[in-house]
Amino acid sequence: MRTVGLWATALPILVAAALTLLAATPEADTPSYTASADLVRPDNYREWIYLSSGMDMSYSPLAMGHHMFTNVFVPQAAYREFLKSGRWPDRTMFVVEERMASSKGSINKVGQFQTDLMGIGVEVKDEKRFSERWAYFNFDEGTKSASTNPKSACWQCHEDHAAVEHSFVQFYPTLKPVAQKFGTYKDR
């Protein structure tokens, strides 16, 4: 009876803990598709793990007409798996967020800070769904779902130039040594 009493006390606490834990592992961190096979926009990416930012980065020599930041995020579970293996688990999503840059504002005198959202790009590894394993999507603010970009738009460049699988780990300073340790890093 004493043991049962202890369980009776502990059980509601443990159930609550388990439910909280389940809630902390949201479905939104893996890709979700509409009936017409479009990717649903991941809305909680700002609560994922931050990988790095670039400013005005371009792989062609033509610069843009305005300043822009790009911030890259990946879900916690995928990040933790990468730390253990140097590889991305199936159904990993990456978000690259584009934000306008501003120089004059408040007390800032020099350099640039981030302001309005311009859009997001999403890279998805989904080996069962995509014959090329990786697919790419773009969302403007307000877009709720998007179809896959043509292969020539993003896929080919990631295939040819990304350091780890299709991810540009050469530009993510905390992940580069991890991939190098596990031998998954290609010098590109």
Add this chain to the structure above:
Amino acid sequence: MRTVGLWATALPILVAAALTLLAATPEADTPSYTASADLVRPDNYREWIYLSSGMDMSYSPLAMGHHMFTNVFVPQAAYREFLKSGRWPDRTMFVVEERMASSKGSINKVGQFQTDLMGIGVEVKDEKRFSERWAYFNFDEGTKSASTNPKSACWQCHEDHAAVEHSFVQFYPTLKPVAQKFGTYKDR
């Protein structure tokens, strides 16, 4: 007996869930001090919530001799409290991470990406410990603990110019509308 049997099955699962949950709420997300009252460096800040980045930002008109990114992070629990109230809970820590910028590397042609860590600054709200409520610390790579910066170095500027309490929410685009909604935003 049948109920006890169910509990016997469920208990180990629930205990495991509870332990995982506890592990996911690390002490490292609140300030910790040495015996000599120095702040212990928060080592897991890259797994906190990312607020924003700047590039070459300066509050004086003199630019630096090199390019530098600054990335700002805050613990999950403090972030969630801010979303609910527009205020920072006591014992919130902020980390601003300084990273070198590079333009030429891999396939990049234009703009800047982040490379080596230069150091971190930590801002702490700890109302019981600091008579001025907020305190500021700097860590080089390898520094394990640090004493408080003089008040003139950071505290006064945050006191005079930060938009929400001592935090520069004017430069964190996702938090600015939250603070404005709760009426905690000062136009500065």
